[in-house]
Amino acid sequence: IKREKIKDLLETTEFDREVTVMGWVRTFRNNQFIALNDGSCMGTIQIVVDFNNTPEQLLKRITTGAAVAVTGTIVESIGKGQRVDVKATTIEILGDSDPEKFPLQPKKHSLEFLREIAHLRFRTNTFNAVFKVRHALAFAIHKFYNERGFVYMHTPVITASDAEGAGEMFKVTTLDFDNTPRTEDGKVNYAEDFFGRATNLTVSGQLEGELAAMAFGQIYTFGPTFRAENSNTTRHLAEFWMIEPEVAFADLEDNMQLAEDMMKYVISYALENCKEEIEFLNNRLQEEEKSKPQAERSAMSLVEKLNFCLENEFERLTYTEAIRILKSSKPNQKKQFKYLIDEWGADLQSEHERYLVEKHFKKPVILTDYPADIKSFYMRQNEPDEQGRQTVAAMDILFPGIGEMIGGSQREERLERLMQRMEQMNIPQDEMWWYLDTRRFGSAPHAGFGLGFERLVLFVTGMTNIRDVIAFPRFPKNAEF
Numbered sequence: 001i002k003r004e005k006i007k008d009l010l011e012t013t014e015f016d017r018e019v020t021v022m023g024w025v026r027t028f029r030n031n032q033f034i035a036l037n038d039g040s041c042m043g044t045i046q047i048v049v050d051f052n053n054t055p056e057q058l059l060k061r062i063t064t065g066a067a068v069a070v071t072g073t074i075v076e077s078i079g080k081g082q083r084v085d086v087k088a089t090t091i092e093i094l095g096d097s098d099p100e101k102f103p104l105q106p107k108k109h110s111l112e113f114l115r116e117i118a119h120l121r122f123r124t125n126t127f128n129a130v131f132k133v134r135h136a137l138a139f140a141i142h143k144f145y146n147e148r149g150f151v152y153m154h155t156p157v158i159t160a161s162d163a164e165g166a167g168e169m170f171k172v173t174t175l176d177f178d179n180t181p182r183t184e185d186g187k188v189n190y191a192e193d194f195f196g197r198a199t200n201l202t203v204s205g206q207l208e209g210e211l212a213a214m215a216f217g218q219i220y221t222f223g224p225t226f227r228a229e230n231s232n233t234t235r236h237l238a239e240f241w242m243i244e245p246e247v248a249f250a251d252l253e254d255n256m257q258l259a260e261d262m263m264k265y266v267i268s269y270a271l272e273n274c275k276e277e278i279e280f281l282n283n284r285l286q287e288e289e290k291s292k293p294q295a296e297r298s299a300m301s302l303v304e305k306l307n308f309c310l311e312n313e314f315e316r317l318t319y320t321e322a323i324r325i326l327k328s329s330k331p332n333q334k335k336q337f338k339y340l341i342d343e344w345g346a347d348l349q350s351e352h353e354r355y356l357v358e359k360h361f362k363k364p365v366i367l368t369d370y371p372a373d374i375k376s377f378y379m380r381q382n383e384p385d386e387q388g389r390q391t392v393a394a395m396d397i398l399f400p401g402i403g404e405m406i407g408g409s410q411r412e413e414r415l416e417r418l419m420q421r422m423e424q425m426n427i428p429q430d431e432m433w434w435y436l437d438t439r440r441f442g443s444a445p446h447a448g449f450g451l452g453f454e455r456l457v458l459f460v461t462g463m464t465n466i467r468d469v470i471a472f473p474r475f476p477k478n479a480e481f
């Protein structure tokens with residue numbers, strides 16, 4: 001089908017020629033002016049309808065939401081507000097849209113309402129911008145790793161292991177639990193299941209990624225991951241996309257550098273390649289900020305925030321140093337934190353993370369060397385500190401407005417140490433024989449991290465709810481669409 005994209009036509013300098021455009025009607029004013037959008041950009045092109053020579057029946061069918069094909073002449077607009085018009089010669093209705101029933105009216109809808117019609121919200125400027133930025137960021141990630149010679153690995157979605165050891169997994173089964181023969185103690189007999197064992201949706205591709213890194217040297221994954229954690233927050237999804245690089249012959253220092261380089265690369269790619277979209281989102285956010293009390297308004301605009309992040313080194317400090325800062329911080333002293341920090345070893349809550357990045361350092365922060373007890377089994381054990389406390393070579397990267405953006409570590413490459421840790425944490429060693437094999441045959445220092453893709457999109461678009469940066473969000477009690 002021959003047609004021209006509206007994005008190109010809005011920039012054209014070749015006038016007075018015949019063009020065909022196809023798209024969806026945003027508005028139809030005075031039986032004369034159609035604002036038409038085809039998804040190629042946020043804006044619309046103005047179609048001028050010769051209503052005197054157009055049948056009444058056809059005019060009635062040009063309604064908000066209808067799909068139309070228009071052939072006409074492209075001319076320089078004499079009206080205000082647009083540069084070009086298409087003077088229609090023929091208009092064909094491709095798909096009607098009943099104006100009484102079409103939920104997307106040409107007015108400002110709340111994001112909450114749009115979430116209920118996620119199948120139609122792509123047709124708004126906000127979501128056009130969000131998903132264009134999401135696309136650009138995904139592309140930039142592949143570009144970044146490709147330029148550095150990383151191999152893109154596709155790790156399995158269905159697995160038998162729990163990579164994080166946190167037990168937050170969705171079961172995958174073909175068993176009909178009501179009619180399944182049970183074992184003697186009444187438990188479901190997974191030997192009867194499709195794979196002959198219990199399986200689940202992956203929570204992370206890291207373990208498989210490590211195996212590949214121990215052969216290719218440097219790999220990354222970029223795929224969907226699943227967490228059955230019951231967190232109804234603006235930062236959590238049950239299904240999210242994760243980027244997980246893994247590098248052999250690398251330590252925590254290398255890992256931090258890679259993460260910072262990647263973040264800066266992809267943010268600057270989006271700034272360069274999604275100028276219009278980011279500007280639109282910037283203005284959108286500015287408007288939203290106006291409805292907040294002065295004290296809660298962000299000091300920086302979205303664009304300023306993104307540039308600030310590019311221009312400054314991420315702050316690096318240890319968990320122990322962070323605890324010291326938090327302990328003597330105003331909100332801790334004045335008991336304003338929900339969870340007060342009183343001793344070393346406590347897991348940081350998002351209020352603490354956000355205090356560090358938004359109030360104390362006012363820029364992205366890399367926290368390292370967490371207590372072993374609050375981190376996963378695979379992280380490399382540090383030498384105990386002067387007080388005999390056990391930490392691991394972990395890193396979390398915290399971002400303003402987001403909290404934890406990245407979680408990673410240097411891995412425990414020493415077989416004995418790893419096995420000891422797995423035993424302590426009740427991680428089944430026999431089932432993980434393949435993981436332990438990498439430590440048996442040519443083990444080497446290696447490190448990696450996981451970036452939550454939607455949290456990155458959230459940061460770059462300035463959206464405030466993670467459910468608005470993935471097409472069809474999955475969260476507790478919601479799997480519509």
Ligand code: 4AD
Pocket residue numbers: 163164203204205206227229235236237238240242244245404405406407408409448449450451452453454455
């Ligand atoms: O910190 P996490 O759990 O780390 C891992 O899964 C490691 N295996 C990664 C690695 O070292 N290869 O998750 C990594 C990141 C978090 O920092 C966060 O950005 C994101 O994934 N994340 C979520 N994003 C949205 N919804 C959730 N429920 C998320 N849980 C984690």
Ligand code: MG
Pocket residue numbers: 404406407
């Ligand atoms: Mg984490």
